[in-house]
Amino acid sequence: MPEEIKPKAAKVPRDKAFYFFTSIGNYTGKSASSLEEFRNVIREITAKSLEFHFYRGDFERWFMDVLEDQELVEELRKFYPLNLTGEVLREHLHRLVESRLRGS
Amino acid sequence: MKIKNNSVVLDPVDVKILEALIEDSRQTYVTIGKRLGVAHSTVYDRIRKLESHGVIKRYTAIIDEEKAGVKSVMALMTVYTDPKESESIVEKLCKAPQVLEVYTCLSEELQIIAKVMAENQEKLHDFIAKSIAPLKGVLRIRTSIIIRKCKQAYSTLLNNFKEPDNSGDG
Incomplete structure (x- = not known):
């Protein structure tokens, strides 16, 4: 049975949102309260922020703990061995989230 | 006096x-x-x-934390805020046990500068990400981790003290 996907517009409370940093304690001012917002932010946020969170496992944790999307986590984990950085990482993340939003 | x-x-x-x-x-x-x-x-x-x-x-x-065996990370955090929310942000920062000092500063933008202490970098990040970034009115945060304390003076203002002018004193 396919896993239930939370509606695109479903927003999590402010304290559960994803806050984008570029390094320890350096908050960019960008946050996402839903997967749709997350997709929009990763389009434009500095790649440094994507690398910071991706390799700390922050995206994975948020998808799992807040969005409760196991399938998305499993797909994301496939990126780790690829050692993605910069725009290539952005492209992969964007494609993954976009396809999840479309439900494929 | x-x-x-x-x-x-x-x-x-x-x-x-x-x-x-x-x-x-x-x-x-x-x-x-x-x-x-x-x-x-x-x-x-x-x-x-x-x-x-x-x-x-x-x-x-005044404790020498190193000699006391206290392992900690100290950082200076600059919080850029929406002026309308800065007072409530200051209030919340003052209540947090991780925050040792809080200053509101005038610059091109309104800033709050706070000295923050945590057990390690991960806990410092956690505190900022979970407790400060989500506060309403926080626009962005810049954090510098202190690697060495080179001087700590407790008051230098007194060095500049001048005897008050008593002329016309009532």
């Missing part, structure tokens, strides 16, 4: 007593009195007045 227009006006003896206390607040009244050439009872009276008027806030101990 005098009270003028509801504010405390220090005289040179007060300043010298404060300097002596900043240097070592465990000195006796007698020691301070001898050093300044005044009676120990004068020192006692002056200190009581300085305390009761809030010039001396409290006496504390």
Whole structure:
């Protein structure tokens, strides 16, 4: 049975949102309260922020703990061995989230 | 010490007593009195007045955390805020045990600068990400992790003390 996907517009409370940093304690001012917002932010946020969170496992944790999307986590984990950085990482993340939003 | 227009006006003896206390607040009244050439009872009276008027806030101990074996990370966090929310952000920062000092600063943008302490970098990040970034009105945060303390002075203002001009004093 396919896993239930939370509606695109479903927003999590402010304290559960994803806050984008570029390094320890350096908050960019960008946050996402839903997967749709997350997709929009990763389009434009500095790649440094994507690398910071991706390799700390922050995206994975948020998808799992807040969005409760196991399938998305499993797909994301496939990126780790690829050692993605910069725009290539952005492209992969964007494609993954976009396809999840479309439900494929 | 005098009270003028509801504010405390220090005289040179007060300043010298404060300097002596900043240097070592465990000195006796007698020691301070001898050093300044005044009676120990004068020192006692002056200190009581300085305390009761809030010039001396409290006496504390300065701990060498390294020697005490305390493992911690100290950072200076600059929080850029929406001016409408800055007071409530300051209030929340002041309540957080991880925050040691909080300043509101005037710059091109309104900033709050806070000194933050945590067990390690991960806990520092966690605190900022979970407790500060989500606060309403936080626009962005810049954090610098302190790697070495090169100087810590407790008051330098007293060095610039000038005896108040008493002309026209009522």
